[in-house]
Amino acid sequence: MGFGGRRTGRVRLGAALVCAAGRLPLDRRHGAPLAAPCLAGAAPGDVCGQFYRYFDAAYTLDLLSPALGRPVAGGGFLQPDHPAEHPSQPAAGDPGLRRDERLGRLALPGGGGGMTTATSPSRFQNWRYGTIYAVIGLVFAIFLSRLFNLQILQGVDWMAKAEKNHTRQISIAPARGIIYDRNGYVLARNIAAYNIVVTPAYLPDDESDIQRIYRELSALTGVPASQGTVADAKLLEACTPGPGIAQWVELGASNAPYDPVKVDCNVGEATAMVVRERAVDWPGVSVEIEPLRDYPTGSLTANVVGFLGPIPANKEQVYRQAGFRPGRDKVGYSGVEASLDDILIGTPGRRVVEVDVAGQELGNLQPPVAPVAGNNLILTIDTRLQDAAQAALVGEIDYWNKIIYGEIRISSGVVIAMNPKTGEILAMVSYPTYENNRMARFIPAYYYEQLSQDPRHPLLNMAISATYPPGSAFKLSTATGALNEGVVTLDQIIDAPGKLTLVEKFSPTDPGKERDYVDWNEAGFGKIDFLHCIAFSSNVCFYKLGGGYEDEIPEGLDIERLKQYARALGYDQPSGVELLGEASGLIPDPAWKRINKGENWSTGDTYIASVGQGYVAATPIQVLMSAATIANNGKLMQPTIIRSVQDGEGNMQEWWWNPADQTVTTTSAGAGSYQISPFTPNVRWDITT
The missing domain is CATH 3.40.710.10 (DD-peptidase/beta-lactamase superfamily)
Incomplete structure (x- = not known):
């Protein structure tokens, strides 16, 4: 069987390349380099046989094809398929090659090592393929390990994250409780405030239409169509003067394009009506109604009632866990708005909705939970007496400054009226005071700075906080x-x-x-x-x-x-x-x-x-208590400004005040606590016993 002259030429050249003199591996038996020439017809030195034995037989056979038709290197590399056609075939016992007919394998003389099939890869190829397979196996193992970690070990966590990506919990603000005086006069309430908002996702696609809307909206509200940068808007609370409409909207679009962005707050009802009428011309622009705290008695009761402010940064996590939303919800900063905040603030409602990747709501995933309004407070203060006490105090200060001294020597004062038999405080005036309605939407920095720098300390309720x-x-x-x-x-x-x-x-x-x-x-x-x-x-x-x-x-x-x-x-x-x-x-x-x-x-x-x-x-209230004790035959009553706590239906609620940590609870917190609703006179000390 032959392959023609062209194949023969290749074989001879291949044989020369394989067995040409050069640096070959050492003979494993003799330690000599396999460097002898091994061309066809060379003297039988069995070097090529050793080459054959210790290197790849299949590769050698491929180079020295049967077309040579004669033995090589004494024993020859090939054993003819038909011995008759190859008289030079080595005899039995010849150290040349032999074919194991049963296994189809070529065997080295003596049945030694180096056995290989004519079609198996070379050892070099085996090493190379083995390395590739090992790398592939390692990569596959890493992949399986990572997959196992994600699917099994961290499956619950990743499932929760995936769930969070397409669900959103929306907090619904509760109505804050109303504050009344002892006669039912409103001291603090909630009124409707109109805000102009823009939803970025609902604006027109055409940029020129968007700019037209901004210009027309600016003409209506006075807010610049474009001013400042988005970075400026990030540092400010919504509706704060400075950034323009475009900057507020761009900031909102980058965060949540389907969430309304406030561009002007607490606008008049007439302005709100114009926006509603132009809803077709101004797509994406609407009016949002939110509750705004209002104090009808203003500065007259400011030091008792107090005011609200944003949730402090160090308490955001606590309020978030309770369902409130920083930036929207407010908490008490002063007066009973602060001390009895837990009674007034209420409980937020909740909606769990499905959203798409852009944040657009697709529907409710759970039945909505309605918010619970805060409880209402009835104070012991009598507004009429409070007004009379303040007028008397201011008149007395003016009298001493103008008539007695002829110059301003007195600039502040306190009046407190208390029922010595019950401890109910009927009037608590601290002068000078401040206008808490100016704090209703936000606390103006310039106004707060003015109050805090005033040497008369108008922000301080001197009836309880100043000592003399x-x-x-x-x-x-x-x-x-x-x-x-x-x-x-x-x-x-x-x-x-x-x-x-x-x-x-x-x-x-x-x-x-x-x-x-x-x-x-x-x-x-x-x-x-x-x-x-x-x-x-x-x-x-x-x-x-x-x-x-x-x-x-x-x-x-x-x-x-x-x-x-x-x-x-x-x-x-x-x-x-x-x-x-x-104090x-x-x-x-x-x-x-x-x-x-x-x-x-x-x-x-x-x-x-x-x-x-x-x-x-x-403090002035301590002086009052000492006099009231004498007036009450030696019994010191616990001073209080709370007459009762009621829910929205007018039902009386039971609450306790804990002076030790200044908190309120629905049950007694132990020694020192006293009931504030329903009102019960509490004897603090009896010096006659």
Whole structure:
């Protein structure tokens, strides 16, 4: 069997290439390089046989085709299919090749290694293919591992993410509760506010039509058609002056093209009607109605009612979990709007809808959950009395400045009226105040800055947050303690000159130094009994009651017992009224002075504290509480500004106030908590027991 001359030429050339002299692998038996020539007819040195044995037989056979027809390298590479045609075929036992007819395999002499089929890949090819298969197998294994991780191990997480991509939870804002005074007069309510909004996805496709709409809308509202940049809009709350309509819309389109974008807020009803009438000419432009907080009594009750503001950044997560939406929903910042926010704010509703990739709603996936409106508050405040108290305060300040002083010396003041039998606060005026209606939509930066920089502190409810030396009002504490502790009797006569000269000492071994303690009446009051000491408010009398004086009053009340009685009357601690930001006041003692002033307590400190001066500090409501306790026969009632809490149907709700952490709960939170709805008078302290 032959392949023709052309094939023969290739075979000879191939044989020469394979067995040509060169650097071949070492002979595994002899360690010599296989570098001998191996052309057809070469002397039998069996080098090519070794080459054949240790390299690829199939490849060699392919080069040295049967067309040669004669043995090569002594034994020859081929065994003829028909021995008769090849007399030169090696005899039995010849170390040449033999064919295993059963297996169709070529065998090396002696049946040694290197057995291979004529059609199998070479060892080099096997290595190369093996490497490729290994790489493919590795890639496939990685792919399967990743697929297993995504489908099995993280399947639930990825399913949730996929679900989130085509579902959206929409929060529905609840109506905030209304605030009334004790007579049903509205102090805070919700009114409809009209906002002009643009939905980017519904605008025309033609850019010229869009620009026309912007121009016409600008002419109606006064908002520039284009001004500033989108980056500017990102930094501002919706409807804040600055960016133009185009910038607001572009910002909204980049986030959620199917969500309406506010371009002008709180417009008049007439403007809203124009937008609705031109709905056909202005596709994508519409009117959105949202509730806006309104305070009919304005500044008259601002320090009690307060105002709203955006959800603080550090509380966004908490409110989101409750269903509220930062940027839309507001929370109380001051007054009862802040302290009783949990009562007023309500519960948001919810819609779960399916959306497409652009955010367009396709339908509800679950039945909508309606929002629950906040509860309504009825305060103890009487608006008419509040108005009268404020007018009286302003008139008194003007009188002293214009008539008495002839210049402005007094610029602020407080009036509080409380029923001593129940603790209900009927009026709470802090002057000057602010206009909380200006905070209704957003808190203007310039206005807030103006208020915060005012030295009169109009944002501060001075009735509970400012402290002053209580002065002569504090003498009730000294008198109560002195009488109860037996320091003085009702009919005891006390000498009350215009001043008292005492030796002030800072320690028992201190020789001291003389100091005069003067009365407000330089002439003094002479010899008077205890009741007249109170009636005349004699400083010298109370110096003696507090610190003692020679044989007349050998042992005074001293600072420790004075502090106990002052606290019993409401000093040195928050009143617990349902408002935030209350100050505690201060009744000093030796330990406090050493820590805060770095000095020892002196005898003079006790005398000064006995008349409400020196380091003694109190809030106006604490002064009121001490007087109300005396007026109520020694019973201190818990001050309150809440009369009741009702739902939208007028049903009474049960709520408790927890002064310790200033929170409200529907049940008692333990010691210190008291019920605010339904109203129940709460005795805080009874000094007669």
